[in-house]
Amino acid sequence: MxxxxxxxxxxxxxxxxxxxxxxxxxxxxxxxxxxxxxxxxxxxxxxxxxxxxxxxxxxxxxxxxxxxxxxxKISPDLIQYFSRRDFVAAGEPEIGAIMLFTAMDGSEMPGVIREISGDSITVDFNHPxxxxxxxxxxxxxxxxxxxxxxxxxxxx
Missing domain, CATH: 3.10.50.40 (Chitinase A; domain 3)
Structure with missing residues (x-):
């Protein structure tokens, strides 16, 4: 010690x-x-x-x-845009909600719903x-x- x-x-x-x-x-x-x-x-x-x-x-x-x-720092590359269709199985997202997303390698990543505009949903994968x-x-x-x-x- x-x-x-x-x-x-x-x-x-x-x-x-x-x-x-x-x-x-x-x-x-x-x-x-x-x-x-x-x-x-x-x-x-x-x-x-x-x-x-x-x-x-x-x-x-x-x-x-x-x-x-x-x-x-906040990385613009970690802000992604999804279609509302991508959320059908998960239910209606709410601004500020943290959701788990599955990456291509199978790992899970938390993302924060930042904006919902029409059919577009903005998800921020930066650390909160x-x-x-x-x-x-x-x-x-x-x-x-x-x-x-x-x-x-x-x-x-």
């Missing part, structure tokens, strides 16, 4: 993620279930990993990540927090915890 977070550490943390308007997007402290991350496995952005490096168990840190360092600066409050609970003794959610 290491004394501080390193580039390949598993880290058990509580975090609060806030948006620019101060609203809370996610809080592990609020739901009482810490998150477990492994640095270097591509589950976190490089910007997030950089902020965690060097922290010690029990240490807290507040920081902000610009879109490029958090969930990325793309294009936003995100503010974090992180508390490191454990570094390289004994996973069998931990009741944490694994976030990936």
């Amino acid at each position: 290491s004394d501080f977070v390193q580039c390949d550490s598993a880290v058990l943390v509580h975090f609060v993620m806030k948006l620019e308007d101060g609203s809370i997007a996610e809080s592990t402290a609020e739901n009482g279930k810490p998150a477990l991350f492994r640095l270097g496995d591509n589950s976190l952005s490089d910007g997030m990993e950089e902020q965690l490096l060097g922290l010690r168990a029990g240490e807290k840190k507040s920081f902000s990540l610009a879109p490029d360092d958090a969930f990325g 927090l793309s294009g936003q600066t995100v503010h974090f409050e992180v508390e490191v609970l454990e570094i390289d915890p004994n996973l069998e003794a931990t009741n944490a959610n694994t976030v990936s």
Whole structure:
């Protein structure tokens, strides 16, 4: 077990993620279930990993990540247009609804219904927090915890 977070550490943390308007997007402290991350496995952005490096168990840190360092910029390539006929089996879509779509490789991707205009339905496959600066409050609970003794959610 290491004394501080390193580039390949598993880290058990509580975090609060806030948006620019101060609203809370996610809080592990609020739901009482810490998150477990492994640095270097591509589950976190490089910007997030950089902020965690060097922290010690029990240490807290507040920081902000610009879109490029958090969930990325909004990509116009991830906004797709469908015909209303494509939704016959799924029912009438509603603006703001998140629906699962099957990709060509069989994997499922969530998409947000952004606009319905006549026979055209606009679906956004960007991460819902793309294009936003995100503010974090992180508390490191454990570094390289004994996973069998931990009741944490694994976030990936």
